Amino acid sequence: MFENLTERLTKTLKAVTGQAKLTEDNIKDTLREVRMALLEADVALPVVKEFVAGVKERAVGQEVSKSLTPGQVFVKIVQEELVKVMGEANEKLNLAAKPPAIVLVAGLQGAGKTTSVAKLARNLKEREKKKVLVVSADIYRPAAIRQLETLASEVGVDFFPSSADQDPVDIANGAIGHARIQHHDVVLVDTAGRLHIDGDMMDEIKRLHSAIDPVETLFVVDAMTGQDAANTARAFGEALPLTGVILTKTDGDARGGAALSVRHITGKPIKFIGVGEKIDALEAFHPDRVASRILGMGDVLSLIEEAERKLDKDKAEKFAKKIKKGKGFDLEDFREQIQQMKKMGGMMGLLDKMPGMGQMAQMADAAKAEKGVHQMEAIINSMTPGERRNPDIISGSRKRRIAMGSGTQIQDVNRLLKQHKQMSKMMKKMSSKGGMAKMMRGMKGMLPPGMGGGGGFPM
Template sequence: MFDNLSNRLTSSLDRIRGRAKLTDDNIKEVLREVRMALLEADVALPVVKDFIEAVRERAIGTEVSKSLSPGQVFLKIVKQELENVMGQANDGLNLRVAGPAVILLAGLQGAGKTTSAAKLAKYLKEREKKSVSVVSADVYRPAAIKQLETLAGEVGVDFIPSDLSQKPIDIVNSAIDYAKKAHKDVLIVDTAGRLAIDDDMMAEIKALHAAANPIETLFVVDAMTGQDAANTAKAFGDVLPLTGVILTKTDGDARGGAALSVRHITGKPIKFLGVGEKTDALEPFHPDRLASRILGMGDMLSLIEEAEQKIDKEKAEKLAGKLKKGKGFDLEDFKEQLQQMKNMGGMSSMLDKMPGMGQLGNVKDKVNDKMFVQMEALINSMTSAERRNPDVINGSRKKRISTGAGLQIQDLNRLLKQHKQMQKMMKKMTAKGGMQKMMRGLGGMMPGGGMPGGGNFPKF
């Protein structure tokens, strides 16, 4: 998300970053480019106008003119105003209520309500340590109830059955009674969507809201719809007392206009971002971190949090112990590292959060998750003896392995070379000691060492 906007803003702001003095002319020139970048990102016009005016007022004031590095202060102002547009801090869920805390999800059809219900259930179960039940009050889409049941099974939360013959209000009342008796902390209610806003839909969701009396009413909206997402959220907000927004499919939106428009237009905070199809692809929305990412400063806090949650520490400790005993870093270990990266959302997700990636041009295009799928396929095509001791892989073995993986021998040669390089790096890290350095082994997979000339895989 925000790739185009980030590239445009960083290139515009770079020209003013090092200026010893800011004038009306150079401020005006940069703000004109920032304005165009925001409009092209499909940010709503009222939001753009207010943002530009706020930056201009602060930029021509004493805050900048008396600074020793006005260019840096200008950049700081832009970041702070971006945060103001999106909300200054993370606005978490309010679950401080006698159980169950009812969370009602509303939105148009196709926005991702059902998958968001499962993602939110998983998040609350694993991160907030809550006991969660989910129920579907969507009696119009035949597959909706079954879909939620399947997803609830995947994430390991309690699914409350419902039936197409039931009325939505009866489903909700019955689910609340069940959740109370079962002493559940949270009940998530998935509601029916429509292709467009209509009176019947609004009347039904209003009645459901009255019956459920939810502590949180979250509007689920597709980020791909741009500023229309904000307008749709406002229409729902006029009927329902929304408490927040879940912005879905942000991994497929390179523009980001919805994230920068929703809060300003609706007055409601974005609480979560859907960042992929998997059930763990839901992130709390942090305006300050997102502003940093937009301006090419990265989001290391989120990356560290993700590593703490998703990297298997037991396996990492086991690998560290193995290396300390002088045993080599073999291809089984290499494969394990690839899988750890996959658990963190893949290389593209990690690169999005790393500082300065916007300045590295087409690195993200070259370093993609397909490369790692190919690497894993090649390792899977080997025997266990070959994985433990890659030196035994001769010409005939190479032919068998690459054919089994559906790839070329040069792909295998490249993998073996990359493995050797990482083996040396791991040996050096272990010699210097420290589990922290071992955990940074993932950093060896980043493109900091440059890209191999014309290669398909990143240099480790």
């Protein structure tokens, strides 16, 4: 998300760098470019107008700080105004109610509503340690009921059965009654979606809301629909007392206009964003972190949180001890590091969150880089355990067998073995005194093909 906007804004904001003072004249062109960048990102016009006006009012006449250049002052103002548009801070779910806390989830068909319910259930179970029950009140699509049952089983939460011949209110009340008996902390109610907003749908969901009185009413909206996302959210907001928004499919939205428009138009906070198809691909929405990513400043906090959740700590500690003892870095270790990186969203997922890497991530040939990483793993998988532990035994005939088994060329196998040797040398330096500094010096040029380097280890 925001790739196009990030590229435009980072280029544009360089124009004010080096100015002795921020005046209306020397930021006029920059503001015009910012305005165009936001409109091209499919941000709603009223939001663009208010944003640009806010930046202009604060920027004009700002004296140069002793520690900052005018360009930095301007970027800081833009960042703060972006945060203001998106909602200042992350707003968590308010589950402070006598159990079970009831959460109603609404949205149009195809927005990813049922999947979001399952992702949210997983989030509450694993991060909030809640006992969760999910139920589908979508009596029009039996497939949606079966989908939720399957997803509930996948994420390890309880599912309350329902069928197409029942009334949505009876289904929800039955689930809530069951949750009280079974001491569930939260009940997530998935509702019927439509391909478009219509009166019957709104009347039904209003009746359901009135009957169960949820503590949270979340609206799920597809980021790919751009300005339409904000307009749909407004229509639902007029029908229901929404408490928050889940923005889905943000990984496929290069523009990001929905994220910048929804909060302003509805007055409701974006609480979560869906960042992929996998069941764990739901993140809390932090406006300050997102603003930093838009301006190419990275998002280290989210990267750290993601690492804590997804990386295998036992394997990491075992690997660190092995390297510390100077036992060497074999191809089994190499493969393990590739797999750990894939858990973190791959090469581009990592670079996107690292400070100063935003522009690099855009200039890089992402597809080529990811393909290179997958190719490395395929080559290592085609080796025998003995070859992975001792690459020196890999002769010409073995290389031909490995290349055939991985669907690659002998030169690809040679390249991987060379990259592994480079990494082995770096790991040796790391295990020696003052090794970390030596290793960082050795990192130069170690990026894989397509990432601006001459080939090397992906992490």
